[in-house]
Amino acid sequence: MNHVADPLVTLAARLAPAFEAVAGRTGVDPVVRPSDRADAQANGALAVAKEIGKSPREVADAVVAAANGLQGVCASIEVAGPGFLNIVFDNAFLGGELAKVAADDRLGVSLAQRTRKIVVDYSAPNVAKEMHVGHLRTTVIGDALVRMLEFVGHEVIRENHIGDWGTPFGMLIEHLLDLGETEAADHLSLGDLDGFYKQARAKFDASDEFKERARARVVLLQGGDGETSRLWKLLVGLSTRHFNAVYDRLGVLLTDHDLMGESAYNDLLPQVIERLDKLGLLQESDGADVVFPPGYTNRDGDPLPLIVQKGKGGFNYATSDLACVIDRVERLGADLLLYVVGAPQAQHLSMVFDVARMAGWLSEPSEAVHVAFGSVLGSDRKMLKSRSGEPLKFIDLLDESLTRAEAAIAEKNPDLAVEDRLAVARMIGIGAVKYADLSTDRVRDYVFDWDRMLSFDGNTAPYLQYAHARICSIFRRAEVDRTSLRSIVPVIAEPQEKVLALAALGFDSAVADTLDKYSPHRLCTYLYDLATAFTSFYEHCPVLKADDEVRRSRLALCDLTARVMERGLGLLGIDSPEQM
């Protein structure tokens, strides 16, 4: 049994019996919330009053009278307004809780009550195409969710569903042959994947002869021809090298081990059709094999089908997505499938999930969730593009983040050794890009703005990293063994100490809330609150100059704050430099 770190959660548990006694039933929610009038407030009396036909204040008074589990937790509890309970925590209680969390390697973050096997589908770039800004959100959000899910104890299977199959590969392989393998390899290893793709595309559009060769090559590829497969693998290998270079620079967990491209499901595709057919779900419509999940209509108001086999016999992405569901549930035994995919695909995924449920491939307790996200916009509020109008290359984005971060550090901390500057600039620059992406509600579009994300003020990665670095600076001067601070009970006296203590103790709830909705911005908001609580504490409460007992107590608060910040940023995939 994990210790509950968040005082608000403890309070709710202690208060619940009193609410239940007054309401005369079990399962009453005390509705404990953070408060700006006290340390916490409990709003449950208003609902109970309605239920049992008494006045809210009467109920609130009765709850206070019945609450006998609060000794040692609360310093005061009083009825206010129409029937709210304002609660002030006991400082000694908070100190004790801090000590427990400080002694815990997990910093109070509890393990999931039910451990699940979770497939996270994210990133998914296309072979022979360069990664661009369109892959930013899925990669960054997916990575953060993976880190958090693993941290709370789930078994996570990362799947990078790369686009490594389909009709374009006929033309790509033919172009490869035209260029000659070695020359093509040189060309591609330079990283100019887009140029290669565009050349192939141009030939495909211009030449009937090439078009015919490309089509024949697709047939060979799908038929498993040895030489064709070898060339295909060559293309895939050159592309994944590019992907890995980006992932490495970005600092995400994806490796070749996580590759699970469309080609991996090739053998399953015919089975998808067969099984749908046997279940009687398959219908023929305009020459294609389709399934009609209820509730979808097209332009004309007619039922909208999910096409699983094209009129000419080929499979499409719906087939592949259904095969994925089968593979993930039946072979891997996953009970939660997360799709970190852009919001525009909502209808498609919804139809795929519906069909999978109709077919019985996705049933309780297994479920699929579309973790949708909005677009990255430029300052003109349109999709972010490079100056030339092309999608912004991922690698250029990373380069610019580094350049800008390095310039900022050189200007603001010229004392930092030059050899450290590059490493720190990487942490700041990449962190800024990731945090900007993670810190707004994922379902909304967001405006990409270098100056804002790299600012050291406001809700940005550099601000959080700065708070962490300041604490590290304190410890460079303090000459104490940080681990020795983790067994002492901090004394909470000043208001700023209390705010900071409550913030640090809320890490568990922040992680839980974040995972509840798969919304990383909740953890970001939490860490920002923690950072502001710290800077306020830092301004008002001298640490190193304080008398011995207070000094040790405040050092302990600093240590815990830094650990939570580093771990929290780490869960977002962001590093915390000790100096910056």
Next chain:
RNA sequence: GCGCUCGUAGCUCAAUGGAUAGAGCAUUUGACUACGGAUCAAAAGGUUAGGGGUUCGAGUCCCUUCGAGCGCGCCA
């Protein structure tokens, strides 16, 4: 036309159905013999797009109007 998502301060964003809607930027005003001022404290800034409804209580849930973005049968 239908569907999905969104609409909150000048700008960028928060707000598990709870009291007086919060931050940052920009603006204004304070605090630098500094544990890292890369900061802090404060002021000002709002009919939560409009209108109905449910509820003890609505930015949040429902209906509707307006506006924006994205989807809507053989690309993925």
